[in-house]
Amino acid sequence: MWPFNKTEIRAAAPTEERISSSDPYLGQFLGARWQGSADIAQASGLAVAHRCISLVSESLASVPLKLYKDNAEGGAEPATEHPLYGVLMDETAPGVSAFDGREWLARSILTNGDSFHKIVRNGRGQVTALMPMLPSDVDVERLKSGRLRYRWNNPIGSSAVLLDHEVLHVRYQSLDGIRGRSPIQIAAQTFGLAVSQQSQAGAQAENSFRPAGALVFSEKLPAQNKESVMERFRQRFVGAAKAGDVMVLDGGATFQQFQFSSKDAEFLESRKLSALDICRVYGVPPTAAGILDFGTYANTEQEGRSLVTRCLSPWAKRVEAAMNISLLSPDARKAGYYVRHDLSELLRGDLKSQYEAYRVGRDGGWLSANDIRSLLDMSKIDGGDTYLEPLNMARAGEDRSGA
Template sequence: MWPFPKAEKRIASDDPFLGQFLGARATGRADIEKASGHAVAHRCISVIAENLASVPLAVYRKTEDGGRDKATEHPLYGVLHDETAPGLTAFEAREWLLSSALTYGNAYAKIGRNGRGQVTSLSPLVAGSVTVEKLKTGRLRYKVAKADGGTEVLLQDEVLHIRYRTKDGILGLSPIQIAAAAFGLALAQQDQAGAAAENAFRPAGALVFPDKLAGTGKDSVIAKFKERFIGSLKANEVMVLDGGAKFETFQFNSKDSEFLDSRKLSNLDICRVFGVPPSVAGITDDATYSNIGEESRALVMRCLAPWAKRVEMAMTIQLLSPEARKTLFIEHDLNGLTRGDLATRYGAYRIARDGGWLSANDIRGFENMSKIAGGDTYAEPLNMGVLGANDNRSKLDNAA
């Protein structure tokens, strides 16, 4: 009804790119590309992506005795271990996918299969070029924008999709968007520090004239003053003021406004968002020799392990058929990241060797050494045995 317009139609979407395109606004907002380029954020993303991409990721086959063997003959083993796609190493592809999930909340890879339905390649896709639709059947459909302007349509079985925290089970949320207020503050402080650096950190001030400037004289004086003295390359220029003008500085600096301490707190907030200990991200203000080692272990247990499980579950469900999952599974080997120093490792090996649950060849395998003859035997201490097997009390009672 006039003068009111037609009823407004709204579309709810968690897609960050669609939201930015339509001009969505929120209380706290941070540009994803700019925020991921923040020094601390970049380091946190690199630490998680590089460390997790560097550890072995293999396909294992369950054995009848409850153990496991590497399924090296399976095509997927080479895809995850050696070459993910033609010309793309497994490390590069996994780092790409993890960085995408950490930055945008979603990581995509096109799945290539052989005639038997086994995965033979994984080609990562740029997160911003993929849109996801949920069909009436409940399955997902992916549309990939090509460089030539065309669109490639892929079905759910043709795409590996790794999500960060999700609200609808379709799209993941970017950690940067979830903590937009923290990132927005950190970026604002970074911009403020950059603006101060452009003026060589000279304090702001005021040009004071004894008389009122007529007409456009004020704007002209300001423009000439900026052109002559503002900028880091003009920090040591000689200032000559005539006409009774004086330059009075404002006595507020970064220390007085606790600007530097505020930036430190913002850097710690970014570490908290990604779950990375401060010393791992290069913040060593409170670091000591002992707590750095503890924080390195905390990185593996509290940050890398959940991300590893997220990737493993996505790959297991999307790359292995229900029948194959009965005997095969995908898993990271994080043991290399939790290894102690040489003395600590050898001390633990000695306990395991004396206890009888590790052989010499088991230990040599952990240290990347070849097997030795007779190294597969398991030792048992002479003072240990099955409970009651050497009990002679009943024999003594019978003899009595």
């Protein structure tokens, strides 16, 4: 990874001699293996890849992302008076909703490996807007001081040179600490194979995958007779409106229907395997991506929780860590400010399970009626701040008989 020196990595690796050639037949003769490559636009357009990217980005954008501040009681409360709170929850940039801005941020990381936002601050140094920048329009370089410098080639305005404190940069698995790596480029062979399979399936679909069958004659027909026979056959039997007609063949002709071969079945299974591999790249459970071949009611519910804990939570922590460093000053972090996603909404389950959990918290004494009503976006009630105490629980050794 990027903290290590590249020269040290190269020195540790064994040296080898290579001969480059663009001749595929020569490479095949020498035993070269197929090296898959995938264009990001094509690969992200695959149905399963698009679903995985949309699922992760939309899920992260749909949950609350709030600015919190530690309080004196040891808890934390939303810092609603801070300008950054509105940027994360309401409007990321002028005319850009928080949902659209955060979805774009996550989608950019999932496809390109980088997400860039220009940070706009007020006179007090507080963040008031995050202007999105396309990864293709940004060049990053490391200065001698160790800081990063960003050159933004703004397509709709003048270019700008920004330093690292002026840019929110979220990376995915960076090797040098400068640019992140696209998951599509990391798993280029997986996506390249899936794209190739889709292209092959498309080419077969243009020819309806295969002819339905063949008319076989006992003797060779002249060329002109061949065309006339096929034309009469199409007019008489081909088409949905002509299904069920009686076919009468003469002149020694027989009709042989083509069967679905094992090779075709293997191709379909190979496409299914490629779809599962793409789900593995993004850490998305297959049932969440719409692959229900092995889905049941029990494992679908379990995989829904796995999506949150094993997939969405690491992505959320990656975004939070970058935001805490770039959007909050060291003094603000020392004062107890921090950014955090609230993924609890995705783990609540159905309404019955939620109410059962609230009942346990209410009877256990750590939730009041108003605490529960606030979670349900309901107004407070009089006397709702009272916490119950179970009668059958007491401190060890404490006499509660009243004697």
